Amino acid sequence: MKFFARSLLGAWLALMSIGAFANDVDSFVRAIKQDNDLAMRTLLASGLDPNTKDERGLPGLYIALQEGSLKVARMLIDSPKLKAESRNPTDESPLMMASFKGYLDLAQRLIQKGADVNKPGWTPLHYAATNGQLKLMELLLEEHAFIDAQSPNGTTPLMMAASYGAPEAVKLLIQAGADLQMRNQKGLTALDFAQNAERPDAVELLTTALRSSRRTSPGKW
Secondary structure, three states: OHHHHHHHHHHHHHHHHHHHHHHHHHHHHHHHHOOOHHHHHHHHHOOOOOOOEOOOOOEHHHHHHHHOOHHHHHHHHHOOOOOOOOOOOOOOOHHHHHHHHOOHHHHHHHHHOOOOOOOOOOOHHHHHHHOOOHHHHHHHHHOOOOOOOOOOOOOOHHHHHHHOOOHHHHHHHHHOOOOOOOOOOOOOOHHHHHHHOOOHHHHHHHHHHHHHHHHHOHHHO
16 A cells, blocks of 8 residues: 555656646746746756757757847857757757858857767758858858758758859859859759759859869869
8 A cells, every 4th residue: 555655656746747847848948939038047047958948859049049039049058058069850950040040159159169060961051051141151161161061962052052042152152162063962053053043143153153164174074
C-alpha cells in the first residue's frame, strides 16, 4: 500500500513538473514575441535555459531574430549558457536568420560566440545573398565563408543572389571570385537563375563577367 502511495505521489510530482515546464516555455515564447526584455531577464534569472525551444523545435534566439525582437535577442546572446549554433528542425541556425534579416551586430556577436559561418547544405551566406544583405555578405566572406557553398540541391549563393537578391549582391559575389559556371542539380547556372527570374540587372552583370572571363582565360572555354 505504501509503495502504491509513493508511486502515485511520484507520478503527481512528475506531472506537476511537466506542467510547470510547459508554463515556462509559454512564458519564454511570449516574452520573445513581445520583445519583453524585463520578462526574459526574470525567466533567465529563475534558471530557464536560454536554449529552450518552442513546440515546433525552434530555438528561442531563432524566434527572436525571425520576429525582430532585438532586445530579447541581445539578452539571449549575452547569456553565458547560450549555444550559438542551436538549430531548428530544418537545420537553420540563428546566424542564418541574422544574415537574412541584416542584423550585422548580432551576427558579429554570434560568430564571436562560435556560430558556424560554414556548414553543410544551406549556409548563412546563402541567406544573406538571397536578401541582398551586403554588409552581412562582406562580414561572412571576411570570416572565410565558402563563396561557392552548395545547398542540398547544388544551389550557390550567387545563384540565390541572381534570382532574389539585389544586383549589388550579385556584383559583390562576382568581384569576390564566385564561380560563374557552377551548375545546380538541374544543370542551371547563376545566369540561368537570373534569366528565369527575369532580373535584367543580374543578367547584364553575369553576362559581362562571363565575357570578361572568356577574354582573360581563353584556354578554359
